[in-house]
Amino acid sequence: MATVPIPVAILTGFLGSGKTTLLNFLLKDPFLSDAAVIINEFGDVGIDHLLVERADENVIEMASGCLCCTIRGDLIDTIHDLLARRGRGEIKSFNRIVIETTGLADPAPVLHAVMSEPGLLAACRLEGVITVVDAFNGMATLDAHPEAVKQVAVADRIVLTKVDLLVGREGEDMLFAIIGRLRKLNPAARLLTTHRNEATAERLFTMGLFDPKTKTADVQTWLAAEAYETAEKRGRRSRRTHSHGHDHDHDHGHDHHHDVSRHDAHIRSFSFSEANAISPQGLELFLELLKSYHGANMLRMKGIVKVSDDPSRPVVLHGVQHVFHPPVRLPAWPDKDERTRLVFIVKDIEKPMIEGLFRAFTDQITGGADAFTDKTLSLNR
Template sequence: MIADAPIPVAVLTGFLGAGKTTLLNFLLKDPFLSDAAVIINEFGDVGIDHLLVERADENVIEMASGCLCCTIRGDLIDTIHDLLARRGRGELSRFNRIVIETTGLADPAPVLHAVMSEPGLLAACRLEGVITVVDAVNGMATLDAHAEAVKQVAVADRIVLTKVDLLVGQEGEDTLFAIIGRLRKLNPAARLLTTHRNEATAERLFTMGLFDPRTKTADVQRWLAAEAYEMGGRHHGHHHHHDVSRHDAYIRSFSFTEANAISPQGLELFMELIKSYHGPNLLRMKGIVKLADDPGKPVVLHGVQHVFHPPVRLQAWPDGDERTRLVFIVKDIEKPMIEGLFRAFTDQISGGADAFTDKTLSLNR
């Protein structure tokens, strides 16, 4: 038996040497995570021995903070199912959050896919977001050399910059400004925190989902951060003269709004088309959408590549803005193609069939 309310799941990622282990150690001492379950890839990779008080069994460790910690046994989905089942039977304390720590070389997308697409987990869990750790000293070189590191930043809801205290003098200041600027271009909406002076607290990092944990209501404006994505799109625009040695030369972000409603069938087809033709390059997508069948009750969308979380229908618009708002972080996709396709479906309600046909055909070009 699972909990009535879906359990928030957060993914902690970051490239090798970024300081993810140090951050995890710090966070696990925070009372905010005292009722969390932590899933790590290999127990030996995370130095938390000094926090252990007893071994509950061969897979689950109880820590001094009260957290539970376990390793991924073969398959992440099986591990989460096992934790939930044992929680339901009363064999484990009733943790209220799951934190998944990935390996330093990992593309976070498969982990996100597991949480967002496994039918058995959808009723029990909801993706809260992604925390990506970046080394301020070596981050520029890492982003230049490794496409995985760029993707980890691009899909993040929170970015934690480590080793800032090692940057000293004018050269250090220049390095700090450069890495911050690059992170902002890659992901303009992610909240950027540092480990310097313990700024990256658990509460600041883990309050990143759609629902405000204090009010239990949807905070769409904060979650979407559409204005930041739109500014990111202005910075990126239509770049064809980037340094091609940089993996992030092809990453762009943008947002758009639409006052007209879209039919449920049109929205479903729109999502299927962008997943089918652009799934691997659709790094992250969020949105709140006005549907024609009941314009007063919007749906919330959340996708990573070709996997979308089941839409959540709200009982009312959470703010005074009743327009569709969609935000995207993509690789090698231009804003006009996505925006034009969506508007073509809203045109269907007023008879714009020709626009729909043109935009659908353009996907094959």
């Protein structure tokens, strides 16, 4: 077995987004020649021309070198089976796992499975989420389906497909509209298109937390906290502009047949930083309260945290709803910024609720255990 955890990437996207077409394209890329790909049904992926031999009814080896298998009822069982066969030398070794979800899937349960199964934690770690969006039909899909909104909100990479269908002035307006909406939903995700083969495997699967070439974490890229801060500031300026009693005509001659706020208004993202360290006990209690009060609506949380027992070695956090990956200690800070940095993508949660809760625990370092009072809990009721 490898001495470093195997990165696991989630490929998601709503029905008709072009996810399967993208997967077919990516499987031909040498970058994924040593990957294991878990898909829902072989019938969804046109890989017949790539087959070399059938290892058994569930695992096949393709001409590209990839292994491909179906989800046999339970995703965790499938991953365990792949790892066991790899360990016994029954199938070729692989250095990455790619999981394709169904088009209707809420990505959260798949993330839960990867992040919480004790038997997988030593061998695997979540690399990130790639979400495919249809540029032509994307606005209507986001209007109609909250699952599609969540798929975009939790993504580390967003791939726009069918851009070539957007022609003329109307097509240009549609492209600007969908890009603007995706940026508002997820300001930090890297946005790529399939146009002119821009969405290559290397661009999609180097998501920052783990670089296969160096075996180190690029936490700054992974967090992309600056993008959330910029989006927050832009949002505050926009709200101030529209709250000064100005009479704006919002018709502009456009046919607003979609209600942009139907689902999007409930999704928000923000980040904050803190120079003071938090105690290990405080961090544990903060995470427990976070899950208890906000778990159902916490779509994703990422962070690097200064802990008082060893401030020179920060802890990396990663959570999805009620499930958190076990905290991982880094050997040192990845950059000169030695502050805690936390990023949240949430539904119907205000930033002060979470920021106030966290700062109450950092105040304990200087204020003693009594600094955490019922007043802090009231922030989250």
